[in-house]
Structures are given as C-alpha cells and as structure tokens.
Amino acid sequence: MESIVITDVSPRDGLQNQAIHLSTADKLEFVRLLARAGVTSVEATSFVSPKAVPQMADAADLLPLISQALPQLRVSVLVPNLKGLERARAAGAKEIAVVLSATETMNQKNINMTLAQATAVSVETLQAARAAGLRTRAYLAVAFECPFEGKTPVEAVLRLAAVLHEARADELVIADTIGAAGPAQVRDLLRELVGVLPVDEVGAHFHDTRGMGVANAWAALEAGVRRFDASAGGIGGCPFAPGAAGNLATEDLALMAHQAGFATGVELTALLEAVQFAQDRLQRPLGGRSSTWLRKQALRAAS
Ligand code: COA
Ligand code: ZN
Secondary structure, eight states, X not given: OOBOEEEEOIIIIIGGXXXXXXXXXXXXXXXXXXXXXXXXXXXXXXXXXXXXXXXXXXXXXXXXXXXXXXXXXXXXXXXXXXXXHHHHHHTTOSEEEEEEESSHHHHHHHHSOOHHHHHHHHHHHHHHHHHTTOEEEEEEETSSEETTTEXXXXXXXXXXXXXXXXXXOSXXXXXXXXXXXXXXXXXXXXXXHHHHSOGGGEEEEXXXXXXXXXXXXXXXXXXXXXXXXXXXXXXXXXXXXTTOOOBOBHHHHHHHHHHTTOBOOOOHHHHHHHHHHHHHHHTSOOOOTTHHHHHHHHHHHHO
C-alpha cells in the first residue's frame, strides 16, 4: 500500500496563536497523545523571539522532554535565524524548519526582515543546520497568496524554491499560510514544482480558511506530493498573517488519504482523544470537517 507522511504541526502552528497558553506539561501530554494515535512526525515548537510569540517561550524546556518521552517520534522545530538554530541545537533538536515568505511584506511582518535578508538568513541557517548534521525543512510561506500583497507570482515561488533547494533543504514545504488557494491553483503550482524538484522533497501545508483544505491536499496528492503538514483538530493560524484560520485538520487529511487507499499510520479514534484533550485545555471547540461523523463512528464502535 502506498503511504503519505503527515507532519502534525498543531503543537507549533496550532498553539502559537491561541489565547490560552498551554503549560509545558500539557504540551508534552498533547504530543504524547498524537504519537499514541500513530502520528510519526510532529513540529513540536519554535525557537523564536518570546516577545514575538510568547506561546512558544518554553521551547528549550519542552523539546528535551519530548525527545526523552518519545524517542521514536520524528520531531522538528521552527527556527527563524541562527540564534534560533543555536537554541534548538542546545536543546537537542535533530530537525529544524526555516521559514521564508514569498513576498516582501510578509517577511517584514513575520520576521522583521526584507525578502533579500530573509532569503540570506534562511540559506545560512539551512547550511549551518546541515553542517551540524540536522535534518532540514524549509517553508515557503504565502506561496499562493499574501495577506498584504495579494496573489503571489508563480515565478517568485519557483525562484525561491530553487534557492532553498540549492541550500540543501531536505524538504521544501509549500505553504498556503492564509488558506486562500483552490485546488486548480495547487495542482498547477505543484505540477510545475515537481517538474523541477525531486517530488519526495516537496511537502504541502494548507490552511482551511475557505474550506478548500482537503480539496487542496487531494490536488497535491494527484500532483505526486506525498508529504503533508496538518494539525490535529484543525488548530492553527499565523499570528502575523491576518485572516489565517486553522490548518487543514489531520483527521480530514488522514480520512481522505485512507479513502484513497493511502496508509498514514494515523488511527482516527485515537486522534480524537488528542483533539479532545486540546479542546479541553484551550476551552474552544476544535475538530476538522469530518469530526462530527468520526465521533459518531467512535461512539458506535465503543457501544
Ligand atoms: N529566539 C529567541 N530570541 C531571539 C531570536 C530567537 N530565534 N532571535 C532574536 N532573538 C532576540 C534577540 O536576541 C533580541 O533580544 P533582546 O531584545 O533581549 O536583545 C531580540 O530578539 C531582537 O532581536 P533582533 O535580531 O533585532 O530581532 P527582531 O526584533 O527583528 O525579530 C525575529 C526577529 C525573527 C527574532 C522575530 O521576528 C521572531 O521571532 N519572529 C517569529 C515569527 C513567528 O514565529 N511566526 C510564526 C511562524 S511562521
Ligand atoms: Zn501554517
């Protein structure tokens, strides 16, 4: 059976934007529940300025706890610069992700750098991480549309993708940061990208703002992509990208993949427990579009 790789980014992309800040112990428990549900890869936290994202201020405490408790789990952390990489390495990180936005304004709003600065910093951070033997992911954010500049030119995405590939990112993650893309656009862009990059090094990261998350994932799958980011319960959204809603929910992605005959490793009933835990802690309703049906199925199976 063919499989897809899901990186659950809810502990980072999900929790970074929540009004309620989870304790380090609760974050660890959440990641533990994700792993118990069969998630094999998570983005656990980010080593960014605690002034910019106070929700991630405990990264240096959390990462070693996760590594110790879940040694089999693939754990990535987001780092915006060399300082972030240093902090991540000191905490034992084995995999990092840099974030480069495809537009000038988004880089300024997100990491206070021009596009040229952000490109240079991403490249130097990737190279330093590789030299230190870490696995690397590179986000290309606002790859379809920017909240400040509108539609992102395809040429800009292709140019930056080539730069990140040359800097030896193991995985280039094409991100629809504000969830503005539709499946036709996703198909066209990803077909172009997988024509020039090795397809197993391309990942897709969707937000479900306009309800297109699953359709976009399907378009990416049809373009040959097999690596996906998603977030349990659909928690998520970038604090610096106005209008960004939650991520494509892991349960919706996994259900779609299973229906299409792809293995994900994710056990959906167990995933519901992780979503329930996050819902209780964050005190807000969570869940993907399939959640109501999944919960009913789980109840039926249990009775
Ligand atoms: N981790 C922790 N602290 C960091 C840091 C990092 N990776 N990088 C810089 N800092 C600290 C500096 O040491 C400095 O501290 P001080 O005020 O105590 O001297 C302060 O942050 C400002 O540093 P500077 O280099 O001037 O950065 P900045 O203010 O221009 O901010 C970023 C740049 C990248 C650090 C900041 O914008 C950021 O962390 N953004 C993260 C955005 C994010 O996570 N977005 C969502 C995910 S895409
Ligand atoms: Zn995102």
